[in-house]
Amino acid sequence: xxxxxxxxxxxxxxxAILDQLRTAVRAQRMARQRIIDDxxxxxxxxxxxxIEITRVxxxxxxxxxxxxxxxxxxxxxxxxxRYLRWYINPIVEQQNAFNDAAARTLRLLAEAYLxxxxxxxxxxxxxxxxxxxxxxxxxxxxxADDPAVEAANGMQGADExxxxxxxxxxxxxxxxxxxxxxxxxxxIELELHNALTQTQSCQQVSAHWKLTGHTFIEKLxxxxxxxxxxxxxxxINPIVEQQNAANQALTSALHSLIRIDAALRANVAALRxxxxxxxxxxxxxYGRHHHHCRPMVRS
Amino acid sequence: xxxxxTIVVPWFGPDTAGGAETQARQLAAALHALGAPVExxxxxxxxxxxxPVPHYRTGADVVDGVSVQxxxxxxxxPAPHEPYVPAAVQRVGLPADWNSFPDHERxxxxxxxxxxALLDAIxxxxxxxxxxxxxxxxxxxxxxTMLAGDRGYLIPCLHDEPYARYTTxxxxxxxxxxxxxxxxxxxxLALRLYDLPPDxxxxxxxxxxxxxxxxxxxxxxxxxxxxxVLRYAGRRDTSKNFPMLLMYLREYWARRxxxxxxxxxxxxxxxxxAPLRPIVLDLGDVDIQERHDAYAAADVFIQPxxxxxxxxxxxxxxxxGVPALVNAHCDVTREAVEASGGGLSFDGFAGFAAALxxxxxxxxxxxxxxxxxxxxxxxxxxxxxxxxxxxxxxFEHKVPIRTTPPSRTLHIP
Numbered sequence: 001x002x003x004x005x006x007x008x009x010x011x012x013x014x015x016a017i018l019d020q021l022r023t024a025v026r027a028q029r030m031a032r033q034r035i036i037d038d039x040x041x042x043x044x045x046x047x048x049x050x051i052e053i054t055r056v057x058x059x060x061x062x063x064x065x066x067x068x069x070x071x072x073x074x075x076x077x078x079x080x081x082r083y084l085r086w087y088i089n090p091i092v093e094q095q096n097a098f099n100d101a102a103a104r105t106l107r108l109l110a111e112a113y114l115x116x117x118x119x120x121x122x123x124x125x126x127x128x129x130x131x132x133x134x135x136x137x138x139x140x141x142x143x144a145d146d147p148a149v150e151a152a153n154g155m156q157g158a159d160e161x162x163x164x165x166x167x168x169x170x171x172x173x174x175x176x177x178x179x180x181x182x183x184x185x186x187x188i189e190l191e192l193h194n195a196l197t198q199t200q201s202c203q204q205v206s207a208h209w210k211l212t213g214h215t216f217i218e219k220l221x222x223x224x225x226x227x228x229x230x231x232x233x234x235x236i237n238p239i240v241e242q243q244n245a246a247n248q249a250l251t252s253a254l255h256s257l258i259r260i261d262a263a264l265r266a267n268v269a270a271l272r273x274x275x276x277x278x279x280x281x282x283x284x285x286y287g288r289h290h291h292h293c294r295p296m297v298r299s
Numbered sequence: 300x301x302x303x304x305t306i307v308v309p310w311f312g313p314d315t316a317g318g319a320e321t322q323a324r325q326l327a328a329a330l331h332a333l334g335a336p337v338e339x340x341x342x343x344x345x346x347x348x349x350x351p352v353p354h355y356r357t358g359a360d361v362v363d364g365v366s367v368q369x370x371x372x373x374x375x376x377p378a379p380h381e382p383y384v385p386a387a388v389q390r391v392g393l394p395a396d397w398n399s400f401p402d403h404e405r406x407x408x409x410x411x412x413x414x415x416a417l418l419d420a421i422x423x424x425x426x427x428x429x430x431x432x433x434x435x436x437x438x439x440x441x442x443x444t445m446l447a448g449d450r451g452y453l454i455p456c457l458h459d460e461p462y463a464r465y466t467t468x469x470x471x472x473x474x475x476x477x478x479x480x481x482x483x484x485x486x487x488l489a490l491r492l493y494d495l496p497p498d499x500x501x502x503x504x505x506x507x508x509x510x511x512x513x514x515x516x517x518x519x520x521x522x523x524x525x526x527x528v529l530r531y532a533g534r535r536d537t538s539k540n541f542p543m544l545l546m547y548l549r550e551y552w553a554r555r556x557x558x559x560x561x562x563x564x565x566x567x568x569x570x571x572x573a574p575l576r577p578i579v580l581d582l583g584d585v586d587i588q589e590r591h592d593a594y595a596a597a598d599v600f601i602q603p604x605x606x607x608x609x610x611x612x613x614x615x616x617x618x619x620g621v622p623a624l625v626n627a628h629c630d631v632t633r634e635a636v637e638a639s640g641g642g643l644s645f646d647g648f649a650g651f652a653a654a655l656x657x658x659x660x661x662x663x664x665x666x667x668x669x670x671x672x673x674x675x676x677x678x679x680x681x682x683x684x685x686x687x688x689x690x691x692x693x694f695e696h697k698v699p700i701r702t703t704p705p706s707r708t709l710h711i712p
Contacts, residue, residue: 165667168640171657175643178653183554185648187546193537206379210402259570266572269553276556 035117055099059092094205101199105254112188119268192258203247207240303336305428309437311341312355316566319434319456328363329682342372342414348566351412370417380410387418404467413438421446429693444475454479458606479503481609484630501692505609506682513595513619526558527659530597532612535569540603547651562593594619599658605629614680617672622665641672
């Protein structure tokens, strides 16, 4: 576990720790800047900007004409567009909902990529040889009670029950106090997962929603619209079907990218865990020889 | 002759998986053990994890000594799930509110498994039976409660989820004679969501089989486990916050470097990224003894889900004396942990990591919390008590107090 209750033996040790921290922060900033300055990242950012600009499809672009015949045609076109808006607009709105969800997922993926690159940079930085740091009481306590250590030392069941076990509220107060010292963590994959679910739910655009009405007039209009839609399906349906195929392919690609991202994160986590483990083992070994001078536990 | 208590559940069989289905099976056995007239009506499908096709033989059967009647399954309507009204309902007439329900809510009903023949039988036998519908979202329950009228009772297994706010289900809750909640938090949710009179929602509770004894040491040896053993059981999907658990655990492992293993059981497939396989042991669908051995081997049981009305797996882990770490956003499990003192709750990663640290570094604490959880389960999850409260709720008797000592607890298969 981590704790902020360091009790260094002397001022030079504090200076060494602070120096280490400053170096780490500087390296992290530089690594992030390097990523942001990277031409590939800049190209990605430009593509995301383009997506933002183009993702909204409009069925209401201006229809104008200069000459009288052009104006007459424009007027007819406006009337036809207005006449068919009950049919076209819902299709366009569905596609826009998909585009919006897919664009959001892509933006999140780009953020995830940056964040993952940060983690990799952290690990590269952390691969530098470690300096001995301060000991914490919490580290000592944690190591002593680590189940693996317990198991290795044959301590299973060796400890005794405390005389008055703490209540739930007392324990939760301890949890909150410890949680306050835990460095923050962002789980961008949870956001990605939600975004992908939203994208999947929008990927199928339909041109066949129910046309109905309550009053006699509404029912008459609905019947008329059903006949018009039936007639126009030769025109609209192939467009919708092609768009749906593209939507499905895009969603599938997003899904694959998210799975790759999860696998990469797991790789980095495994690397971090093994480094942490080595630190702990070194700390234990060092601690056995030098009781109060073990490497600092990093989080 | 007394009315037959007829439990109506979409799936029912010896190899049917799922929380509500397990509850239906164990409740039926407990009612039968008390001598109450009870039958189960179901489709011939297997469970929600399987395709909606016949699996069991249609007709009469006996499971755990209880008479079962299985009807042909009516599969979901194909997408886009045009709203569908079963013939039995058409015969008696649609509810006046039907056309006012939003289209997507009616489509949801059409997208779920049902049985037209079962609904026909409810309409035909309405006056001879008291129907106990479980769980709330399915057409067998929605249409069944409508057909059963004032002979319809509901064990909803209600979660605080978007569907629970649908007007169709609000209508159903308000037209059901009584609602039987699995926990006080579920009752509070039903009262809050549907504005029901307090006496219409009874906390009948839920039980578990209190007899299994897991062998944790044997399990650890069998699977070569070292270090901390964490346990999750149940559906491995987003609805149960399983991906969140995996992410939290991955980060915890990366930060601490502590050797640990998350032991999973469950029927649904789960994709574990290769680098996480050293810390995740997925046993899939295991037999009952292996499941309880896995509980007993655990240092901490983790329940990240917020969609619970009771959480059988939490109670099963407590039965094996294992402390629990539950999601603070789930009223049901958090209240159970608060009431029992059998664990801790987390609200975000920092709380998760802190609680896990606290538990993993102190074996005596784990033992104490696990013992508290076990004592609470033995006191509160007895099927004979639940069955008595259920009978009292259905026949509107005074709810009886417990009369049998814990040692005489029923064995429920």
